[in-house]
Amino acid sequence: MNTERQLLNGDEAVALAALHAGVLLGTGYPGTPSTEILEAFDQLGGRAQWSPNEKVALEVGIGVAFAGGRALVTMKHVGLNVAADPLFTATYTDVDGGLVVVSADDPGMASSQNEQDNRHYARAAAAPMLEPCDSQEAYDYTLLAFEISERWKIPVILRLTTRVCHSKTLVVARADAARPAEPGFRRDVPARVMIPAYAKPAHLRLRAKLAEIAAWNEAEGPNRRVPGSPELGIVSSGIAAMHAMEAAPEASHMVVGMTYPLPIEAIRRFAAGVASLLVVEEGDPVMLEALRAAGIAAEGKPEMYRFGELTVPRVRRILAGDTTPEPVPPRGKPPELCPGCSHRDVFEVLRDMDCIVAGDIGCYTLGVLPPFSAMDTCVCMGASIGVGLGLRHTLPAEQARRVVSVIGDSTFVHSGITGLAEMVYNPPETGHVVLILDNSTTAMTGQQENPSTGRTLNHEPTGKVDFVALGRAMGIQNVVSLEIVGEGEQLPALLNDLLAKPETALVVLRQPCVLAAPKIRFYDKAALEKMNQACAAMPAE
């Protein structure tokens, strides 16, 4: 093992720790800023897979853990909403192998539709949560998360944020990382079958586990105190701790590494040694409210600092109680659809036809900006179809007939298929039209594979979901596939025809992403050569 110091970003550090922890399978769905974890794990020689969505990724991870293997499940913050259903009951179960769920939050929304604070999930799902503040801690806490998960047979959430994921800092790997036990099936029905008769005692067990973990966190958890002036004590976690220590070098600091369950008594002792206590946390006042509920007098930040990322200058303002308007940073050049991107052609048509466009999450969300200005809604993964149907059900007929749902290939697999079932089951009177913009990759997050590309995470050939066959099998009345290059000029007439009909329609518009196309050609060629070699090696009959 390389125990020299290495410069890694937080995602790479988690991947390295997963390798050293003997993780048998990493699963997840791409999402900035979490995507690089599984890619790095694969490159380091680990086994990693993209799942159709975060819910399935976590369910596979639970299965790995039930089989006694260690599983790492990665997603961005909004992905945990999708995976919340399995998470909230997985905490009731006993996992044999360690199960660590990475939630990569995006305060400030560098590349997200909201800035939800997933620390709420730890308390809501009763899952222990660790929060590293740099890559070394991302490495150390990943190893620790597996130890905690196996010791108490409970899933553990590792919460990263954008600046931890995407900052490179020095990491020294541990030579003594523990290796897990061999997998094998152990029947334990009351701990794994959550019918009410078993779930009721399981909930009691879960609360008892949390009480033990809280006691452990009080006594020997990953929480450190940096001595300083007795005038001011600052409690912080994650990247906010780094900003706080830089902005207030003279203060006493307590950096909380395990933020759920909180080491309340250790914080109470820290508070007793300082004249005033300030909580510096990014996002919602989660720690502040917990401290106050425990009767610890603490101050938080003014409401204006709930929004966006914290920085050293912002923490200085919090320390000074400064609530004057902040300087607005100059705007750089905004992102736009790439030159030659096939989404451009589609949005020009939608704009020129004055469609009401229910949009979705991906590069194509940029269709909302000029010169297209051709998107009217964007909420969450897959919402284009349901929202489009709701618009169709409600708008006057002449407006309803202009509604189109637009969704990308990966987003469709993630959360669009159930939307199609809804369209078949509850069709609007005016019908509906769903466009899948199939660019053969998960482009926005950096060209990852998905179940419709026919390639695995590491670009090997595998099974492929066929959108046209799927649409027909589901009972959609009109299913059409068009190659944008060559057949794209048929799109306006086709759309006019479909919008005029009171029928359901699925249109698959195909054109590989201009950035991904050279790589796709390379993967296809490699797969073909491999197949030819396999054929040549077969014995002649």
Next chain:
Amino acid sequence: MAKVTNIVFGGLGGQGVLTASDILADAVARAGFDVKKSELHGMSQRGGSVSSDVRYGPTVLSPMVPVGEADYLVVLEATQVEPNQPVLRPDGILIPPDVIPPDGLKNKKSFNVAMLGALSAFLDIPEATWLDAIHARLAAKLHRLNDEAFALGRKSARARFNLS
């Protein structure tokens, strides 16, 4: 706290801003410093503005350079000087893209490494350490081209800023 050196790179997606900041971070780590490097991936890469912060010194806490505290601002695209300017401290040094003479490079793709050469004229990091970091990051067939680009940037900055 001991002095931390703050450097910000600015440019547009596809110019090699992140590669340049990776090489700098590796070079200062090789020189024995603590270092942190921060940037945003994702939406910002679709041809939009890209910037990257590198901080090094005995101990570095926050990975982001506070506004108004950059010692050096290295800008790879003329239009990106203005949006990045506020990060520079009042007596900080701006290294603009025209420090590299037009037509001086054999291959425009090595422009980011030429800008690193320009930056290197200001920093107390051995030249061999810079070259080790460049070679570690780029394919072997690109080493000579980039060594030349680095040397050009270093020489040009020394002339432009009257450095010895």
